[in-house]
Amino acid sequence: MASDLDENPFLREPPTDFESVEELSATAAREQAEQLREAIRHHDRRYYVESDPVIADRTYDALLSRLEALEAAFDLDDEDSPTRRVGGEPVEEFDTVEHVAPMLSIDQSGDAEEVYEFDERVRGEVGPVEYVCEPKFDGVSIEVVYEDGRLIRAATRGDGQEGDDVTRNVRTIRSIPQVLSGDPPEFLAVRGEVFMPRDAFQAYNRERVERGEDPFANPRNATAGTIRQHDPAVVADRPLDCFFFEVLDSSDGWATRWEEDQALPEYGLKVNEHTERVDGIEDALAYREEMLERRDELNYEIDGIVIKVDDADKRERLGATARHYRWAFAYKFPARTEVTTVREIAVQVGRTGRLTPVALLDPVDVGGVTVSRASLHNPEEIADLGVDVGDKVRVERAGDVIPQVAEVVEDEVHGESHFEFPETCPVCSSPIERDGPMAYCTGGLACTAQLRESVVHYGGDDGLDIEGLGERTVRQFIDEGLLTDSVADLYEIDADELVALEGWGERSAENLLAELDATKEPPLADFLAALGIPHVGAATARELAREFGTLDAVIDADAEALEAVPDVGSVVAGQIRDFFDSAANRAVVADLRDHGVDPQDADVEGGDELAGLTVVFTGSLSEHTRSEAQALVEDHGGSATSSVSGNTDYLVAGENPGQSKRSDADDEGVPVIDEAEFEELLEERGIDIE
Template sequence: MNRRFTMDFKDKPNTRFKSVDTLNKKQAAEEISALREGINYHDYLYYVENSPKISDSVYDKLFQRLEALEAAFSSLKTPDSPTVRVGTEPVSKLDKIEHKAPLLSLEATLEQDDIESFLKAARKQAHKKSITYMLEPKFDGLSVEVVYGHGHFEYGVTRGNGEVGEDISHNLKTIRALPLSLQRLDNTPALLAVRGEIFMPKKGFTALNKQRVERGEEPFANPRNAAAGLMRQFESRHVADKPLDIFFYEILASDGDLPSTHQDILERLSHWGLKSCPLNKTASTFGQIEKYHHKLAGQRDDIDYEIDGIVIKIDDHGLREALGTRERSPRWALAWKFEPREEVTMVEDIVVQVGRTGILTPVALLQPVDVGGVTVSRATLHNEDEVHRKDIRRGDRVRVIRAGDVIPEVKERIKQPGKKRGKPFHMPKHCPVCDARVVREGAYYLCTAGLSCAAQLTGRIQHYAARNAMDINHLGAKSAAELVTHGLVQDLADLYTLDAKDIEHLEGFATKSANQLQNAIQERKEPRLDRFLFAMGIRHVGRHIARVLATEFRTLDRLANAETQEFAQIPGIGEEIATSVANFFADKKNQSVLNRLKNAGLKIQPMPKRREHPLTGKTFVFTGSLDGFTRDEAKEQVEALGARATSSVSDETDFIVVGKNPGNKLDKAEKHGVKRINEATFQEILDES
């Protein structure tokens, strides 16, 4: 540290600061320089060395002081200041940059024979019986090139095609483990290009997915997808608070002298404050390599970042040059992958998701696992009774299946004798999203806050905009969550007062996409009654019940003014559904929303007069994929003709329509004697009707 300054923000930080107003520019510059050096030093201790020397509160005071000085003396703020980590101005696009040296990929294998052949070829080339290898975990992250000029961060680039990548400098700066200025600047080269791997620690990934699931958003599939998606954001403020980390493992280019071995390269990187993996190890025999592979394979569930194998690198750089490279991969390195996880994984946490109707559902957040070719990171636990019946707890190993080849669920717990288990799961007494009181109804728990609960409102908006409801393009789960989070929509009627200028400031939007969403909303103002009724998300009212009610009452006014008993008298409408519909229209908040929707210009189209169809009273079931219809379109066709479409086969089923790759419904239909028809016959029936 430059000892011209009396301030020492490294060893014994003094947080008694003079008022900013009393400092001149020169004094401010000196203090800013000292603060930056001190903050960078403590970032290094905390994020790289894992040995902090000051408390979080002292660190915060130093950081806040630097922010205050840079705000007062804006000309003194520089691109390598620690304050840029909290987010900078958004970029308009990700520019392409050519790498200083090619970022090669690795050949990978699962076979032991390939490893032995690799070692034999290396010994033959070196004319030695023994060679030193560097063993490293194979990270399942995002490979990047980071370039420093005279020890200061200049830019960072994704791997891309290995020759050219995308500039993600604005997002890289937010990663605390990445130094904006290297340690020991006195011996850093003028140009230094290093390769690293960005990753998201498992704990951070679980916490991030927990937030997403609780808000009703789709969780990230795995930590790598999360890291890659975040790094390609245009606005770094959306990245700054995310749990990202980085390891460095290679020097790509430098105008200084470089060590002759990989071991020394890693030491040099650490010397400059560039964090390398603590699991790196040397070996000289196949037995040692096999032992390392076996050890890490057994530890992979306990390591706080995803690895999917090990990397074997020849340590000596002279021998590397002799071996050379193939077109896209080096001959001096090979990845020995682990067998992929299949079906069995660990429960990282159990969180509670709040649905659009207020039902609370426990969800298991899992270490990502392959189930039938699909990466699964969460699975439904249905309800509290089901969790207790299977006795699923945090930290348990479980077997995961995809129910009906679609929805992942936990089938069973795998016992681990001798391992201490987590505490039994219990549903919360208050909503995890809005903290409202939770009540139990039968097997389910409900949040009592209604649309004042952000999760319910977000889910309700998403449902309202769905294809089978109001069919509003560009209004999916992420857009709905953004609208609610930023207070732009507090009930469904607010959708019709949205201004494109407000929308374009949300994450994922620009001027064009904001206008598209506003126009899409305004274009859907004349829905048919059954679609609107389904869109309102009334409990127990799906598409079929919505059509039955709409057909019976024909107009919204008649339906809204009906009594519970009138609903209950309709065939197929039981007491529970009747009460739910009557309560919805009797609720004053819902009445207010309906009036506001009407004032916003919504004109609900009445249902056509009911008439008998040839298909009235018939029941259809569909299995397999159809060429001319989506499943929902096929159902809508038969329902429009008076028939009913159900998802399961029973004695009441009249026809089963069989498409490509039918499921087990076909076997059940044959047992029940249901008439089987193909798509062509189904189309003929529709045409005749």
């Protein structure tokens, strides 16, 4: 039985010096737990719904921790407990559930003439009307169902008739009450919009950028990806919020939409403060212009307004088509294009350790693509542009691909940037070294921000070509704690750990482990390329392997010896020396060796059977990797290049060849041969390919 709020000791200036749990009786523990649940729900409402907290965050945390301790010690299980908001066990898949009432779409347009046509049709069918106007939120629509004031189900919109059951995830969103306040209807189904606040979205994107991950394009994508997570604990850790704006079904009734909007907050359901009731369509259009002006001030994304007939009887008479309500219309805003606001400046750490400042933006349309980040290249670029947080900037896509800040349009800090480039890596805290305008983290392969890209590169086409070890898999391994320190962690993963992961079975686990085992004796050139040494790609790695023969010889080579290698100048030699002079990098290489990775010595003698011959490869080969085939050509005096030119003698086309190289070969008159013909060529030149 719920206690009287006026007598609850945990509402105002609550005590946090609790007596020991062991000293409580079961009855006292149960009573205190119920008081704590009631008080925490009250504080959730004051904080998340009314934005008017009455206790400090640390006091709230103390109350929640006490409730968790009581529930654990006395087995006080309650599915409506606020402690359930921290998440629960992951689910394999979502069940599909039918909505209590159809969740239809709304006709929409950015053309005022279509809004007038909507108004004329409405008045022609039901006479004079008042409208309720509300922001059109750019989030994810959900249905939440309450019985006897308790949340029993939540579902995504789906196809409008049924959607995914996301109850466990929705319970973690603190602005959605698990138990309603006041005197709610016995049955209540409400429609809401889950969203990620803009400031939380930018902070979350900043964390992703600093970890070397791609940021979400916009808050809606971030919200949609979160609400469909199979692990509620992940949802609980992300900053979602919700506005409610429609009663789908109820055991009580309201005569108008406006009355619904006034009633929902009494039950603890959050509604938007900018919802207004207006007399006619002209006032609705004025409301739209007002919200368009306020758009950038709001802490949530809106892409228009929704105009709804207020009177419930007239709404029922207007009805709906199979797809949309006939009593509502969305008047869309024009898309933001090219000019937008810088909300954050984050520093991204790449695979080579290079630190790149990134402007995190209000999402903007640039050439038909939604852009939420843009490169600022380096600290000097920031200074030259004078860009800072809060500035309005014009964004363009360099080469129609990479977004970058072109200029400051509205300057909030009067021509200067107050952004301070960090002195240490924002992730691993290693010192930063400057090379002209560039900045680099000195943490090397041990830097966790570089870990994901390092592992992706290590297993990629330019590395050891490990099938099944793509970016998505590497990210999953890092998230699940299977990769924590360096690429050497790959060789500690076992089948049981893989099978326990979402999306993995015994066969896929066995296949990946077999692929990893096959990389334990890589050709030296492949291993050097896989390490991700700056400016050392496959061709340079082959030259190093041919010149020095062993890994230890490369590691110990001085700058002068390195500079003597073809394709290696003073700059690249310095990069190689810096890489292997790093204690962290040498530790990773040693760790790989300790895990059984033994790069095979290269043949430093070679031959000249293919001297003067230039070959380009495209597609995948069946008998050798492309890297092995290129090494074979170069070991015998030939040249293996990456692009076709007039100097190319042969284009070797394997399976799934690239069309651009085939076209270049046709244009230049270069013969195209298959893998069998390539092997015949080698045999003719006296080269044993076994």
